[in-house]
Amino acid sequence: MMKICHPLDLCSEPPAFVRSCGGSSVLVGHNTLMEFNLSGYPFPGWSEARDRRTVAEAILPALDRILPSDEWVLQAEVQQLTREERMLLFEREQLTSTMAAREDGVHVLLNRAQDTCVFINDEEHLLIQTYHPGGLEDLKRAREVALADQQRFLKHLPVAFNKKAGMLFSDPYKSGEGVWVAALVYLPGIMQTYRNYDLADSMSELGILCLPALSHTKNEKGDMYWLCSPTTQDLGDDATYDAFFRTIHELCDREEEARHDIMRNTLSLHFLNNEMDSAFATLTKKKSLSYRDLLHAFSMLRIGLAIGKFTTDTPVQKVHQLIARAYTEALPTYLQLARNGRTRKERRALRASIIKSLINDELRIHTHSIEEIS
Amino acid sequence: MAEHFFPEELSGDIEKFIREMITESFGQNNDEEGENRTEAYELTECPSCHYKLADFRQTGLLGCPDCYKAFAAEFEGDSEENATSVDTPDQANQELSIAEQRERLERMLRYAVQRENYEEAARLRDQIKSLSS
Ligand SMILES: [Zn+2]
Numbered sequence: 428m429m430k431i432c433h434p435l436d437l438c439s440e441p442p443a444f445v446r447s448c449g450g451s452s453v454l455v456g457h458n459t460l461m462e463f464n465l466s467g468y469p470f471p472g473w474s475e476a477r478d479r480r481t482v483a484e485a486i487l488p489a490l491d492r493i494l495p496s497d498e499w500v501l502q503a504e505v506q507q508l509t510r511e512e513r514m515l516l517f518e519r520e521q522l523t524s525t526m527a528a529r530e531d532g533v534h535v536l537l538n539r540a541q542d543t544c545v546f547i548n549d550e551e552h553l554l555i556q557t558y559h560p561g562g563l564e565d566l567k568r569a570r571e572v573a574l575a576d577q578q579r580f581l582k583h584l585p586v587a588f589n590k591k592a593g594m595l596f597s598d599p600y601k602s603g604e605g606v607w608v609a610a611l612v613y614l615p616g617i618m619q620t621y622r623n624y625d626l627a628d629s630m631s632e633l634g635i636l637c638l639p640a641l642s643h644t645k646n647e648k649g650d651m652y653w654l655c656s657p658t659t660q661d662l663g664d665d666a667t668y669d670a671f672f673r674t675i676h677e678l679c680d681r682e683e684e685a686r687h688d689i690m691r692n693t694l695s696l697h698f699l700n701n702e703m704d705s706a707f708a709t710l711t712k713k714k715s716l717s718y719r720d721l722l723h724a725f726s727m728l729r730i731g732l733a734i735g736k737f738t739t740d741t742p743v744q745k746v747h748q749l750i751a752r753a754y755t756e757a758l759p760t761y762l763q764l765a766r767n768g769r770t771r772k773e774r775r776a777l778r779a780s781i782i783k784s785l786i787n788d789e790l791r792i793h794t795h796s797i798e799e800i801s
Numbered sequence: 802m803a804e805h806f807f808p809e810e811l812s813g814d815i816e817k818f819i820r821e822m823i824t825e826s827f828g829q830n831n832d833e834e835g836e837n838r839t840e841a842y843e844l845t846e847c848p849s850c851h852y853k854l855a856d857f858r859q860t861g862l863l864g865c866p867d868c869y870k871a872f873a874a875e876f877e878g879d880s881e882e883n884a885t886s887v888d889t890p891d892q893a894n895q896e897l898s899i900a901e902q903r904e905r906l907e908r909m910l911r912y913a914v915q916r917e918n919y920e921e922a923a924r925l926r927d928q929i930k931s932l933s934s
Pocket of ligand 1: 847850864
């Protein structure tokens with residue numbers, strides 16, 4: 428049953444959501460999340476190992492029937508993974524912090540394309556998370572697909588459900604439809620134009636949870652965000668989703684505007700130009716590079732590539748691929764396991780040298796002055 | 802500066818004062834609610850998973866699917882509170898039970914202290930006291 432490739436083997440490819448980032452569009456993709464609990468068992472946060480094992484034994488065969496199991500490249504009980512392997516998966520957003528810390532009966536499954544993760548006994552008994560690249564129309568369709576998958580599971584498993592609340596969760600405010608979509612948005616324009624704008628704050632007023640992508644501490648802020656749809660109070664509550672889609676649509680428009688404004692406004696273009704120059708120096712000259720600084724500098728690099736500040740002979744698709752790979756190869760635990768970076772200092776030096784050779788040798792990026800781009 | 806407005810009790814240890822005030826009223830609140838409770842209200846522990854209502858109040862999380870039934874009254878309470886919140890304060894006061902009035906005043910008291918409006922806090926505290934007597 429257990430199929431464990433070494434989690435390090437997964438690192439030859441970035442997770443799917445990283446592969447599609449770096450494009451110049453705003454809504455780069457989205458996750459669908461389908462969650463449920465089995466009736467008759469305590470929720471994972473209040474359960475004992477025995478209950479969690481029973482739940483996993485019930486879910487795994489059903490999963491086998493519904494999702495083809497030969498697709499899984501990693502199927503492991505979290506207990507079987509070392510602390511570093513758990514960290515590695517966590518940094519790649521392929522394991523949650525709750526799961527990394529919990530003891531037995533907790534399972535993680537990951538498919539070959541690395542676009543589907545299955546978590547058993549995370550916050551709820553089952554969470555299936557699937558990434559799809561694409562825009563707003565795909566986002567709407569993805570939700571329908573997730574709802575259809577949910578129906579297939581309902582036929583095979585005794586799912587905890589009541590007519591009044593819908594799907595039942597450990598947090599009663601989550602109860603309802605049991606399907607969420609999380610849009611992955613790329614907002615360099617807004618982040619550059621409104622430096623003090625707190626996206627998470629304004630989204631939370633609309634009931635939308637906003638989490639920075641590819642960052643694991645409060646200080647590591649890039650320009651990619653996950654925006655998670657609000658919980659629907661009733662089954663078939665389309666109004667909530669319509670409002671969510673409208674917000675995403677508006678945010679995309681604002682981002683496009685912000686990008687244009689930067690180019691029209693001489694002052695902000697000057698300011699941005701300086702930032703891009705200093706980011707380029709960070710990427711090509713520094714002997715030590717923190718992950719946080721990398722996120723910022725990469726953000727500048729991507730804007731620069733989009734507006735012609737930076738150019739390269741490498742085809743666009745290849746540029747995106749290489750940048751995506753660099754994101755994941757610069758993660759702390761990857762550097763520790765794959766490159767033997769034992770201390771933070773060693774890891775920062777390794778990160779700096781990987782990025783330097785990416786920019787200079789692989790991408791061969793040229794920079795241009797402000798006069799050349801405006 | 803604001804210290805001029807500190808009533809005596811508040812100037813010492815505001816936190817402690819608030820905590821005592823709240824513990825005191827919560828204790829009484831529970832007793833009064835107890836008399837009016839329906840059967841569902843009497844469940845303080847889920848019969849299936851033994852998760853405690855007190856833990857739910859603290860963490861906001863439930864223990865198992867059956868907790869929804871066991872603590873149903875807890876959720877229904879929410880909507881009742883919302884229904885009264887649209888009334889003007891005076892109308893609402895007439896219709897609210899003493900326990901509910903106290904809860905409302907305590908919320909206002911906490912808010913007043915957060916804003917460092919100690920005059921208002923002292924006034925609210927007196928109101929809370931007069932409810933208890
Ligand atoms: Zn329970």
